[in-house]
Amino acid sequence: MSEFDSGDNLFDDLDVDQILASQPPASTGNLKRTYDHETEVNDRGNQLKKQRNNGGDTIDDDPFPDDGIFEELQPENLCASAQMEVAQKLxxxxxxxxxxxxxxxxxxxxxxxxxNALVVFPTGAGKSLCYQIPAIAFPQLDLQNASRTPGEHGITIVISPLIALMKDQVDALKKRNVPAECIDSTKTWEQQQQTYAALREGKLRILYCSPERLNNEGFVATMRHVRGGVRLLAVDEAHCISEWGHSFRPEYLKVARFADEIAAERVICLTATATPKVVDDICSAFKIPAEGVFRTSAYRPNLNLHARAVKTKQDKYPLIFQFLNENPGPTLVYVTLQQQSVLLAADLREQGFDAEAFHAGMRVDAKAEVQDKFMANHIRVVVATIAFGMGIDKPDIRNIVHFDLSSTIEEYCQQVGRAGRDGKTSNCMFYICPDDRYIRENFARGDLPSRKSLKGLLMDIFGENTTKSVGDTFKTSHYVQSRDYDIRQSPLATIYAALELRFGLIRAITPEYSEYKFVATPVYFARMKTERSPAGNAIYTNAAKKSKFHHVDVNGIVSRTGLPRVDLVRKLNEMHDTGLIELKAGGIEQKYRILQPLPRTDPALDALVDDLHADLSRREADALRRTQQVEDLVTGDQCLALALAQHFGMGLPDGKIKCGHCTHCLTGRRVVIPPKQPRKADLAGIKRILTACDVRDDPRFLARIAFGIKSPRVTQLKMDKHPVFMTLADHDFEASLCCFFEKACEGAEC
Known part of the structure; x- marks a missing residue:
């Protein structure tokens, strides 16, 4: 099962007119409001202004005075102190x-x-309460003020990126008797219907969903007309909306549009890591003024931030063994590659440490077992990729070790933030060597497609679709396009997001599975012979048995019978949920609606290619810059804790310039990485690659083979299995490899 929500059809067949007809008249509390923030006396900037106007009199420490000034701001017409009294009780x-x-x-x-508000709190500092308490408070405040009747209290929608995190949050809320649900692809049809019934009846307080859900037109329509309205939209991991953020996700760009489309009364954005530039991006997207930003310093006085430089990767092993012997307690060791986590965990076990590996490629049950053992202190050390740690709330983690270079300062900050949440002293060690740069450059260099690949992709997208009219739809397979045009999934998603949000040409709508197949259980044939529904009969009649599976061509059945596609998909899900079949769905096809006439001419396409390529080039340079920032942080000539705080636009408490307990403060010296000797271009090595691969249309593709970077085309041609793969990884990618391969592709001698 994917960690990310792949989408289901809970809202695909909903009739908006039917939704509207089933709703009682909207109360005035459903109206979206815009407030004059200059009148909000709880805004810290205005408090200071008031203080000056009063001749410097001390302001009351209570930021929510019971003076009635808030009444004009309240949908419920309650003063701030009364609201906070309810919040405190909850x-x-x-x-x-x-x-x-x-x-x-x-x-x-x-x-x-x-x-609206933005909350920037460190990991584990209680961000979720900032939307959970208001969500639960709305009904109580409504009833106190008699502004709404039961069932008309609306809902809070939470946008969250991972299924596992949504489930954890929902389970925790249900234990506290808070009506909460999440919409994800793991739900059975019955569970989906229960969720929709709760929405229809106004019984749900909090609904979690992924940003990918916002491509589902039925979902957007339902939320636009949900009973009681959307009182609050909470955007978790809000830094993902920023193209300058450390984990930008294109689907997050659509969240602000969604907030407007559903007329959300207010929005709260939450993140643990946001630089000043990212804060500006979030505030701009959601119209949050400066006084609506609530920040807490990333500085944790109980964390000792250490770093040590070595010549080679191999030199790190005796140091980590020594560190773990000297620093007992639960420990997370972060590495970059999945295989590295397995190998290092094995090395640690050989040294007598109780260690296990954890990475995204493991089975779901295997990952859950490692996590459960670590939480219960049955294993001491987990060697993990970035996949481990999201949502982990273990207060007694004593040590964080970075065996590899973090991709960004934000990632490093999140990971060390998992230590010492019980307030006790914890140690964070960062090992760094010249070889670490290669792995990070490998990741960054793999995402920029050639102009030829980009032009081919756009011709594929627009090609025959240029004859379609505005309002028509078309389908594509991102998997096929990624393979055919040698573009990784991440930049491909970024390209589609740009076509949608920057250029306004298309809009993503509900994706579809292109392949349905099932294994028939022993009761299948007996039950289906008496099947009465048209959809069931059509599936039974048209399912073609091939080896183990029965294959169902859903679109073919639609063409032959005229039955709605959603009826067939729903019936297949129902048959699976009731034990008639074991259903497998695959081959997701993305669907788009045309919003403007699509570009047809070569000049128009070339201009679009240039624009998109420049944007993707900037992203590559930005990824490399972020890695350099991590190296600069670790090797800088100042207190490490201060440098970390300054990255996020803040400082140490009381204006201090030293924490007194990091490596720099304790030694008085900066960490110095041993120099790596520059390599002369290996012309013989370059010629071996040209001999092994006859591709001459993309010098960057050849450079990837030399540097050891996988891409769809590299994998398709099996060049990642060839002996020449990664043979020139110690060369300069841009100045050396690309330069020489450009000459080869132009027909010149190297």
Whole structure:
């Protein structure tokens, strides 16, 4: 099962007119409001202004005075102190905490006042309470003010990137008797219907979904007309919306549009890592003024940040063995590659340490077993890729070790932030050597397609679709296009997002599976012989047995019978859920609606190619710059904790310039990476690659083979299995490899 939501058809067959007809008249609380933030006395900037106007009198420490000034801001017409009284009661009775931490109270107060907010808190600092408490508070405040009747309290929608995190949050809320659900591809048809019934009846308080869900037209329509309206839209991992963010995801760019389309009353964005530039991007997208930003420093006084440089990767092994012997307690060791996690865990076990590997390529049950053992202290060390740690709330992690170079400072900050959440001293060690740069450059260099690949992709997308009219739809397979045009999935998604959001040419809508097949269970034939529904009969009649599976051509059945596709898909899901068949669906095809006439001429396509290629080139340079920032952070001539805080636009408490317990503070010296000797161009090696591969249409493709970078085309031609693969990994990619292979592709001698 994919970690990310692949989409289901819960909302595919919903009739918007039917939804509207089933809703009672919308209360005035459904209206989206825009407030004059200059009048909000809980805004810290305005508090200072008021203080100056009063001749410097001290402002009351209570940011929510019971003075009635808030009344014009409240949908419920309740003063701020009354709202916060409800919030405090929920904090204690529902979540078991006695007091708010950091700036939780300020953020919650702003949301209850009807305004948008951005929360930037460190990992584990309680960001989720900033939307969970308002979501639960709305019904109580509505009833106190008699502004809404039961069932009309609306919902809070939470956009979250991972299925596992959504499930964990929902399970935790249900244990506290909070009506919450998530929409994801693992739900049975019955579970999906229960969720929709709860929405229709106004019984749901919080609904989690992935950003990919926003491509589902039925879902968007349903949320636009959901009973009671969308009181709050919470955007978790909001840094993903920023193209300058450390984990940009194109689908997040659509969240702001979604907020407008569903008329969300207010929005709260949440992230643990946001630089000033990323904060600006988030605030611009969701119209959040400066006074709506609530930040807490990433500095943790109980974390000792250490770093050590060595000459080679091999030199790290005795150091990590020594570190683990000297620093007991639960430990996370972060590496970059999946295979590296397996090998290092085995090395640690040979040295007597209780260690296990964890990476995204493991089976779901195997990953769950490692995580459960670590949480229960049955294993001490987990050697993991970045896949481990999201949502982990283990307070007694004593050590974080970075065996490889982190991709970004934000990633490093998130990972060290998992240590010492119990407030006790914890150690974070970063080992660095010259060889670390290669792996990171390998990842960055693999995403930029050639202009020829990009032109071929656009001709494929627009080609026959240029004859279609505005409003028509078309389907594509990103998997096939990735393979055919040698473009990785991540940049391919970025290209489609640009065509949609920057150029306004197309809009993604509900994707479809192109392949359905099933294994018939022992009761299948007996039951299907008495099947009454048209969809069931059509499936039974048209399913073609091939070896183990019965194959169902859903689109072919639609063409022959005229039955709605959604009826056939729903019936297949129902047959699976009731044990008649074991259904397998695959071959996802993305669907798009044409919004403007598509470019037809070569000049128009060339201009688009140039624009997109320039954007992707900038992204490559930005990825390389981020890696360099990590190296600069570790080797800088200042306190490591201060440098980390300054990256996020903040400083140490009380204006200090030293934490007193990082490597730089303790030694008074910077960490120096041993120099790596430059290599002269290996002309013989370049000629061996040209002999092994006859491709001459893309010098960057040949450079990838030399450098050891996989791409769809490299894999398709099996060049990653050839002896020449990665033989020139110690060369300069751009100045050396690309330069020489460009000459070869132009027909010149190297």
């Amino acid at each position: 904090l204690t009775e529902t979540f078991g905490y006695t007091a708010f931490r950091h700036e939780q109270a300020g953020a919650i107060g702003r949301i209850l006042a009807g305004a």
